[in-house]
Amino acid sequence: MTDTGKDTRQRLLKSACLVFSEKGYHRSTIGAICQKAGANVALVNYYFGDKASLYDAVWRHAFEYVSRECPLDGGLSEEASAEARLHAAVHAMLRRALSSGDTGTFARLMVQEMACPTLTLASIVDEAIRPQADHIGGILRELLAGDDTDPGVVTECMLSIMGQCLILAANRPVRSRLLGDRDFSAEDADRLADHITRFSLGGLHVVREAITGGRRQ
Amino acid sequence: MTDTGKDTRQRLLKSACLVFSEKGYHRSTIGAICQKAGANVALVNYYFGDKASLYDAVWRHAFEYVSRECPLDGGLSEEASAEARLHAAVHAMLRRALSSGDTGTFARLMVQEMACPTLTLASIVDEAIRPQADHIGGILRELLAGDDTDPGVVTECMLSIMGQCLILAANRPVRSRLLGDRDFSAEDADRLADHITRFSLGGLHVVREAITGGRRQ
Amino acid sequence: MTDTGKDTRQRLLKSACLVFSEKGYHRSTIGAICQKAGANVALVNYYFGDKASLYDAVWRHAFEYVSRECPLDGGLSEEASAEARLHAAVHAMLRRALSSGDTGTFARLMVQEMACPTLTLASIVDEAIRPQADHIGGILRELLAGDDTDPGVVTECMLSIMGQCLILAANRPVRSRLLGDRDFSAEDADRLADHITRFSLGGLHVVREAITGGRRQ
Amino acid sequence: MTDTGKDTRQRLLKSACLVFSEKGYHRSTIGAICQKAGANVALVNYYFGDKASLYDAVWRHAFEYVSRECPLDGGLSEEASAEARLHAAVHAMLRRALSSGDTGTFARLMVQEMACPTLTLASIVDEAIRPQADHIGGILRELLAGDDTDPGVVTECMLSIMGQCLILAANRPVRSRLLGDRDFSAEDADRLADHITRFSLGGLHVVREAITGGRRQ
């Protein structure tokens, strides 16, 4: 019987993940979260303090979950080829972007924050987003000109790649209205990962040519 | 001659453009919009009917403004090369994404809708977003395999390109926290347009190889 | 061109008659009245002072109109039989109750006041309603026991008759929902006047029997 | 044991009965209802959802109360004479019309709806008003020509009787201004019921003569 407490807390957290990631912080109401969890409205404050702290807890949960279930290295060792590791990272980002359950929470929260930043934003960027950007950056340096690569170029290429992935995390209503039958779902992650990896390797190839070509002259 | 009347309406519209594009529909309050415009709260109702209709007016204004001041064809004729037209379209999207004034309103509203769609979404997509997607699609077909190109491939490449541009329209706080000194501003539009165009042409080259190479064999 | 003034005033008054009699004082808005009249909102205050004074003017207009077009004596001389004069009064009240245009305004305003009295109520009762009640009362005294009739009995019978007429002035939605196909319209005034007169003469006969029978014993 | 909870809901309902039946739906404000109940304005939403639902609850309450405390059959069995049952129905309607407390709420709400129908009107007519009209109609058929009676005649006579009762439910201010000392109160219900029953039986007698006399000839 001591489990009821933990259990209710978990139900609230799960419900909050769904609601916050779908509607964003401000459109979400504590009432809706509690109703979906079958819990009393006062319990959010009991377990989490207030709405903002619940939001923090949701972020932490989503980050831990996705880092564990859907890591950017895809299980590959550091010795795998840069191409393979890029494919793994793209694939992971796409699974995050296209999933609807727990796996998708993180990417959708990110889209929400990119539109409407909350006070939580700073720590989110520091703890969750920058490490992933650095991970991609490391792979890109290998694919470009090694450690000597101009950091500005790395940043540009990183944004090129993350942009291709993040646009797919935009809310389903927009995408399905725009794309109609051709909208994507989680099953398309493999195919899209192939496309984006190939497209990006092509792009990176040209960028590297420009760099090293310019350097040799 | 008097500063009343049309002037107040314009001030309200301008203020609403700023507030809506920065905070999104739901977080924006009529009170804040009117305060910034130096107008009574009831005037939104007087001039626009209600909050939703004001939002519609803001979209229309932003769309007209950006279509006029920052068109995707960049003033190029239809006979220009596909590469040049792609560069023009990317350049236009980047100026929209990175500008802070009226030019930037449209892209920021789009990011807001991708996170928190409103009831206005459907007509926005139909009237404003799809034509632009089609414009890019037309250029891409030329760069790939002509009118025979698999529509699915065109869609994927279009998303690759729009994704690279849209990620830059994410709210400034997120970007500057992540990128620090290397964050971009409107002055970087030229350089970034060069990068994204080059990167994308590299990607498209590989994609076309895969298509036509596969077909010829 | 000096006619525009009077003309606008008249249009406002007419429009106000329709709106006030349909919705009552409080649900009616100056905006709706002016819109129906094709006039600016400020003109009500210009011509009538404020909403309450417009309402007063409407009452006066409706009372004068109905007194002239639909008098309770129906054009009969004082020498006509009491039965004929009762029929005329009932007929007039029914035409007022069932008409939809100017003729119907007075009765509908009365129903509104009976539900939601306004500050105008007192003068309305004194100037418009009591004279009519007295007119009916006079006829009834003739049909009962002459001038000796107990005033309480006259009042009771007067209410019996006016009640039968006024219930037909209740708003059309209620009646048509309740009565369905058998709801009444202005064309039924003749038939209903016959019914109510016959019914009431029957009732008055019994009441007189009770009075005079009791007196003789 | 605490006075909170159910008690507050009841206080709100009671207060709403008073305010709605006195002023009608549109003139009544949630603020006034809550103030009279000593409750916070948000509690209407908490207990009833919104103003319209509170109004529904008031109707239901008033209907149940009056059906229980003041039924049209007055406790008489179906075998009682039609005259006695008519007297009971008239007596019940008058007690409803003249009472000031809970018993009077129903009739006063009805007068309000007859002047300013709300969206609730349709269900009110169906659930509360039509059954009562049918009850009277049944008695009238017995007093006229049995089941063969022309339904139109039954309707006319029913309106004659209900009209005599409903006019007494008109708001007190109107009546007392018109009648002065002779205005009625709940204590007059007995006497008025006698008058209206006698008056109506007289009227019905004549109507029946007209029907059956005409038929026999």
Added chain:
DNA sequence: TATGAATGAGGTTTCATTCAT
């Protein structure tokens, strides 16, 4: 005489939060 603009008050509703039990 007429108009459009502007204002302030008041009404309904929503919501995060707190409290007593």
Added chain:
DNA sequence: GATGAATGAAACCTCATTCAT
């Protein structure tokens, strides 16, 4: 741990009225 009740702030909207022209 959990609940229902209660609160106050804030948001949107409506409307009568006033003002300058």
